[in-house]
Amino acid sequence: MDTIYALATPPGKSGVAVIRISGPQAKTALAALNVALPLARTAKLATLKHNGVDIDRALVLWFPAPHSFTGEDCIELHIHGSRAIIQALFSLFATLPQFRTADPGEFSRRAFENGKMDLTEAEGLADLIDAETKEQHRLAMRQMQGELHHLYTSWRHQLIESMAFIEAYVDFPDENLPPSLAADFRNKIEMLAQEMQLHLADNRGQRLREGAKLVILGAPNAGKSSLLNYLTQADTAIVSPIPGTTRDTLSAHLDIAGYPVTLIDTAGIRSSSNPIEKEGVRRALENAKDADIRIVLLDGETYPQIPSELAEYTDNSLTVITKADLLKPLSSTLSISAKTGQGIPALLEQITQRLHTLMRPSESPALTRNRHRQHVEKSVISLLALLNAPQNTPPELHAENLRQAAHAVSALTSHIDLEDVLDHLFSQFCIGK
Ligand SMILES: Nc1nc2c(ncn2[C@@H]2O[C@H](COP(=O)(O)OP(=O)(O)O)[C@@H](O)[C@H]2O)c(=O)[nH]1
Ligand SMILES: [Mg+2]
Known part of the structure; x- marks a missing residue:
């Protein structure tokens, strides 16, 4: 069995970086650094030294098997996060017999193989x-x-x-x-x-893991892109008074009340002879079909006219009137303004209610x-x-x-005829995990 090592923290400069070493030869890394084996599972401050050169002052932890993350002999070096230090240590480890760098997820895989955790x-x-x-x-x-x-x-x-x-x-x-x-x-x-x-x-657990899809629909100029920009607090989409500005679907990731949401802005729904705009409308409607939540925006400037193309999407959707800043207060339907922000908290509250229903975890697993x-x-x-x-x-x-x-x-x-499942799962981890 090889002894593996890797940076457990992200690459680059940092105050502290952690190197993990796991395998039967793990101890030899400390010997090569002139550090005596510390007490098990107790942090020890030590100077890492090789061939008379001081490499770093570091915290050293020793986890003898089987009481370690992987179940093997493990060492953690909490060093200063400097590229030069990391490089010095890695080139030293590369010379040690049976040492090699870890593959992505290899530490976790060893933990699984050694019964430290099951597949779930x-x-x-x-x-x-x-x-x-x-x-x-x-x-x-x-x-x-x-x-x-x-x-x-x-x-x-x-x-x-x-x-x-x-x-x-x-x-x-x-x-x-x-x-x-x-x-x-x-x-x-x-x-x-x-x-x-x-x-x-x-299916709430699966939904929560994958995130909910929230699609904004409406006629051209209803204020869809303005709402996307308001919610993402960024100039994500181009906003203009020219109808048909957004032709492709745009998406942004949001955290609403702790739930992951992919927000999708679409091309305005209308019949058009322009092939590009037509394609945009087709994509908008396709996204609307498998959306978890749909927001149908009705243009405050033309309300209460509802474009006929939109009528079939108002069922089962959140219907919202836009440009509230231009309107007299409306009582029944929710109205919002991407200019002043009015009505947006109420809209978010309604979205949150739906997200709870879709994803709020229950007591049972x-x-x-x-x-x-x-x-x-x-x-x-x-x-x-x-x-x-x-x-x-x-x-x-x-x-x-x-x-x-x-x-x-x-x-x-557990481990039943599923080598490919294991390969797939553990390769999704980053190196050092
Ligand atoms: N007064 C006002 N104008 C708005 C509001 N939201 C959007 N607009 C304007 O309506 C026009 C169309 O907006 P846009 O977001 O591009 O609409 P989309 O075609 O549905 O994406 C732009 O000129 C915006 O500045 C709003 O809340 N109040
Ligand atoms: Mg738009």
Whole structure:
């Protein structure tokens, strides 16, 4: 097994940088730097020195196996974040036997291989590093701390228990299950299948991880680009009094009340003979179709006329009148101004309500990836096959369905024929993680 090393902090200049070293030869790095092994898991200030040259004064930490992030012998060097220091250390490590630089995610992969975390916890860690908003952060923490691990492990135990129960009858072909036990057994499986189906029906975790898509629609000149610019606090889109200025879709990432949102500005909807504008309108309508939230803007200057092309999009959308600064106060419909900001807090409040519905995490653990969905679906299919089997089905067949269900659930957390899944997951990490 190679000993691997990498910068665990971002490259470049910084006050402090951390180098991680993991593997059976990790100790030799300290020997090469003339540093005596510190007490386990205790920070020690030391001068790193090689061939008589002082390289840095650093904090040195020693984590002997198995009590380390990877489960292997690990060393952390908290050095000054200087390119020259990093380079000096890396060129030294390159000369040490069985040392090499780590691949992306290799530390986490070793932690997984050594049983320090299961697959869902590793995914949680990846999501935690990628988290950009408060709610994503909370969700990733829950997963990293083992929420899905506990749920899926408990499912697996229940399935294995049921399997053992059924297999006890496989060896006695003349005996049928006593009816009361059979009912009990069915009940258990039914409840488990139901719990899995509820888990599948809740897509808030997945949404939160991926973010919601919010599309702004409206006639040309309604004030769509002005709203995008106002919400992003930047000149993201060109604003002009010329109708048809925005022809392509523009997008920006926003954090609204802790939820990740991709805001999309579109070309104004109208019939046009200009092929470029036509394409813009087509893209706008396509985006409108799979939007999680649609905001339809009605131009305050022409309100209450609603362009007929927009009528079919006002259902199920937030309908908002623009240019409120030019209007007398309106009571019923929400009106906003991108010039003065009036009405925008109320609009954000309505958007937030919808985001809560789409993504607010519940008490029960939520799946966060398609990978989870696929395995849980497989497991449910096997359980339903069991439940729908005819009365006189031999116990072997029940056992086989349970085995398949358990296999699918095991794949959620552990190492089962999924080398490609592992490669994919761990390669998404940055180097040093
Ligand atoms: N008075 C006023 N003018 C606005 C407001 N929002 C947009 N406009 C003007 O309306 C015109 C069209 O705006 P724009 O954002 O480009 O509309 P889009 O075509 O829907 O993207 C521009 O001249 C803007 O300055 C507003 O809230 N108040
Ligand atoms: Mg525009």
